[in-house]
Amino acid sequence: MTDAFFSTAEEPAGKTSQTPAIGRPTEEELRQGIELLFFAYRDFTADPDSILEELGFGRAHHRVIHFLGRNPEITIGDLLVLLRITKQSLNRVLRALLAGGFVGQRTGTRDRRQRHLYLTESGAALEARLSMPQKDRVSKAFVEAGPNAVAGFKKVLAALLDPQERDRVLKAINRP
């Protein structure tokens, strides 16, 4: 079996590599999609790294900052669910951000065990600075590819999400 998974000669002559109108995508097309996603995501994530390095932060800090920007007053527990990491992993990152004055926390009023996190002014400034190159890249890509392509891009990415959580995630992304 599998003597050449990515072999060039896997399709009979006469057929092309195009997606059939209704059937399953070809092996070739799937592989291309997978690799494209890999490379595009790699370039996409490479953008903010140099800024983070200046501050001695890593991508974990970036993620926290991003989601805090999007979800002000989120509790630790909810942030853990969102990031899908452990409390201990978050802790180190969060401590650094608190110490650096990028993030603040307030004790919950309804439940005083909870800590509500938020970006400080400098935290928000950092968020803006970090997201700038990514927004720039995505913006250029959207403009270049055109609105129709962008719609397809979003549609496919949405379909790639875990079906179980798709609605939840899309709702979170798409809220006003």
Place this chain on the structure above:
Amino acid sequence: MTDAFFSTAEEPAGKTSQTPAIGRPTEEELRQGIELLFFAYRDFTADPDSILEELGFGRAHHRVIHFLGRNPEITIGDLLVLLRITKQSLNRVLRALLAGGFVGQRTGTRDRRQRHLYLTESGAALEARLSMPQKDRVSKAFVEAGPNAVAGFKKVLAALLDPQERDRVLKAINRP
């Protein structure tokens, strides 16, 4: 199926959230694109992890296996360029794969300093096993989103690549 994810009803009448025909995409749209990419990629990469864990391997091993499947007889140096990691980083991973019998190497004939790497039979089997869930996910997404959306997906991802290397990468992905 969850249609109208990216409903346009979120902006006040008069303004639409469509990308302006020629202008810059809106902040909202950019943020959505960024987050969608993040979540979709996260789900996408989660697939093979359980298989890898069985074998005591990580994503680094997966990447090596994938690119070895795609580039049989590649040399160490070329693989390093492709993966953009250091020789030392690759070494540990490669040693494990060689020891496990998933990868073999041959001394080059033209230049005997070079090692040409290839997947063994069990390596190819593992590659197939790892890529199966990803292909499945992408396949379902492509079918669900439809050919037009897939074309847009690819177009945007290609536009997200670093301009400097775009041609090189696309050529590598898209070759026969």
Place this chain on the structure above:
DNA sequence: CAAATAAGTCAATATGACTGACGCATTTTT
């Protein structure tokens, strides 16, 4: 009051990346 929950922390471990340095075999250049 007892139990459950939210959070913080200590400790140990794993993975995957990095830099720097050095050695060996081989090829290329001078």
Place this chain on the structure above:
DNA sequence: AAAAATGCGTCAGTCATATTGACTTATTTG
């Protein structure tokens, strides 16, 4: 032919991010 450059392997040390497990404290809930 000698010198330099190249391809690869490896030792040693570091770093960032993640993990699990166990324990504490404060607080809420049954």
